[in-house]
Amino acid sequence: xxxxxxxPDVLVETAWVAEHLxxxxxxxxxxxxxVLLYEQGHIPGAVKIDWFTDLQHPExxxxxxxxxxxxxxxERGISNDTTVVFYGDKHNWYAAYSFWLFRYFGHDDKRLKxxxxxxxKWIDEQRPLTKDVPSYPxxxxxxxxxDLRLRAFRDEVLxxxxxxxxVLIDVRLPQEYSGELIHMPExxxxxxxxxGHIPGALNIPWSQAVHxxxxxxxxxxxxxxxxESYGITPDKDIIVYCRIGERSxxxxxxxxxxxxxxxxxxxxxxxxxxxxxxxxxxKKGAEP
Amino acid sequence: xxxxxxxxxxxxxxxxxxxRGKLDHPxxxxxxxxxxxxxxxxxxxxxxxxxRITAISFEGEGCTISQASAxxxxxxxxxxxxxxxxxxxxxxxxxxxxxxxxxxxxxxAMLALxxxxxxxxxxxxICQKNRAEL
Numbered sequence: 001x002x003x004x005x006x007x008p009d010v011l012v013e014t015a016w017v018a019e020h021l022x023x024x025x026x027x028x029x030x031x032x033x034x035v036l037l038y039e040q041g042h043i044p045g046a047v048k049i050d051w052f053t054d055l056q057h058p059e060x061x062x063x064x065x066x067x068x069x070x071x072x073x074x075e076r077g078i079s080n081d082t083t084v085v086f087y088g089d090k091h092n093w094y095a096a097y098s099f100w101l102f103r104y105f106g107h108d109d110k111r112l113k114x115x116x117x118x119x120x121k122w123i124d125e126q127r128p129l130t131k132d133v134p135s136y137p138x139x140x141x142x143x144x145x146x147d148l149r150l151r152a153f154r155d156e157v158l159x160x161x162x163x164x165x166x167v168l169i170d171v172r173l174p175q176e177y178s179g180e181l182i183h184m185p186e187x188x189x190x191x192x193x194x195x196g197h198i199p200g201a202l203n204i205p206w207s208q209a210v211h212x213x214x215x216x217x218x219x220x221x222x223x224x225x226x227x228e229s230y231g232i233t234p235d236k237d238i239i240v241y242c243r244i245g246e247r248s249x250x251x252x253x254x255x256x257x258x259x260x261x262x263x264x265x266x267x268x269x270x271x272x273x274x275x276x277x278x279x280x281x282x283k284k285g286a287e288p
Numbered sequence: 289x290x291x292x293x294x295x296x297x298x299x300x301x302x303x304x305x306x307x308r309g310k311l312d313h314p315x316x317x318x319x320x321x322x323x324x325x326x327x328x329x330x331x332x333x334x335x336x337x338x339x340r341i342t343a344i345s346f347e348g349e350g351c352t353i354s355q356a357s358a359x360x361x362x363x364x365x366x367x368x369x370x371x372x373x374x375x376x377x378x379x380x381x382x383x384x385x386x387x388x389x390x391x392x393x394x395x396x397a398m399l400a401l402x403x404x405x406x407x408x409x410x411x412x413x414i415c416q417k418n419r420a421e422l
Contacts, residue, residue: 035393036352039295040303052392 002220006260010099010109010253011116011217012085014125021045026083027076027136030119031094033246041129043087043122047076047136051094051246055101063146063268069105070141077136080108087115087122091207091215097249100266104151106144114253117216124214150252152239152265154273158280161200166237168201169230171251172271176243177203179284192275196284198241202230203288206247209254223259234261241267241274294386298356305355307345307362314343316414318407322395327354329403331362335411339370346400353393357385358400365404374408376401 005011020026021044028046030038038048049055054072057064064072078084084102086095095114102112115122123129152160160166175181179195197203208226210217217223232238238261240248245268255261274280289297311317311332321328327350334343344365346358361381365373381401382390390397 034351034353036295036298036302036356036389039299040352 002224005220005258007257010113010257012113013116014122017085017115018127026085027078028085030088031086031098032089033094034089037089041131044128044130045134049098051097066143069143073141074138077139079139079141083111085113085115087118089119091210092118093247093250096253097246100249100252104146106147117214120215150265152267154269157239157267160239167232168198169240170197170201170203171206171240171242171248173205174203178286192272194275194282196282198274199281199283200288204230206250217258238264239267241270243271245270291388294389301356301359302352305359309345310347311343311345316407316411318403318410320403320406322399327351327396327399329358329400331403331407333407341365341368351396353390354396354399357397360384361400
């Protein structure tokens, strides 16, 4: 019986956040899938990080540069020794994505946390929201070079198809995995030419890791049983993917920090890259 | 409108939606959704013999932009002709919603318009069928 998460310190409860609203060493960051939620009301003192306008490269398909990340941190009043607490909508889906990207640029993981239950739990508990947008003094922030141990690119994924010690996890809906659903053709920037999944990938939808009622993470034992029932064990190299790498960042967080798996990478190219690649294998249907 | 005004315009439509609810005895209704993010819209339309939209409403669930867009679209279309509605293209709606604010969420922003196009197509089909049966 597993009693504790591998890194219990990466989760804080809503009550903890409520007690640290004015703590100058803590910066609360809202990252949502619904990009206009912050404007409707947010945790007092929280700043917004928009997964698209703040975290993506303006031209290439890539994340913002190291220097732009440093600039973003400065503008949000985050320094290298700030404890950053992420929260957001949809079971903290984009909160986990922001967490992953902060790790990618080397923010100390002893100073990164997710508020368990996210925005929904905070609101359900009738805790305060405000529309006031805070302003913090600019900081000087030093980002690290991108940590490529957290990120998989397509060539590595292709090579992994021939490795027995590497497991791929597709965290999308079963209908996306089978190829029944692909995105509508009028939106090519997010679309894929083909539907299906990467051959051999196991389909474990990301949201199975949370309680649907209150968005909190499932217990350590439940998470262990969930992933081990698919043969996902810590001795393997694991690559997670979804459509553009956001839902899979949530699974990356669960495996890395809640279960303590040492070698998990997020393939952010995900299906929108793989489903457009020429001459790569694709599997359709419910079987890996 | 600057970005802040455009944001407030969208939030107002989300928090105080116009024409929200089910319409009794619509001439056509249509439901449509985004598979990726769970936005759903149902549009109800009444259309008179001259092909003018006399009543329009919507029901739905989903993100701020998808629901605000539906509210704004229904306001825009009331009293318009079917031809006006059919001529409305995504760039018209993008301008109305505020291109800067919604450009990163095109599927959410266009869901109501996609639903409208399907509804109008269905309405034309029903009319043709009725004429054939006469």
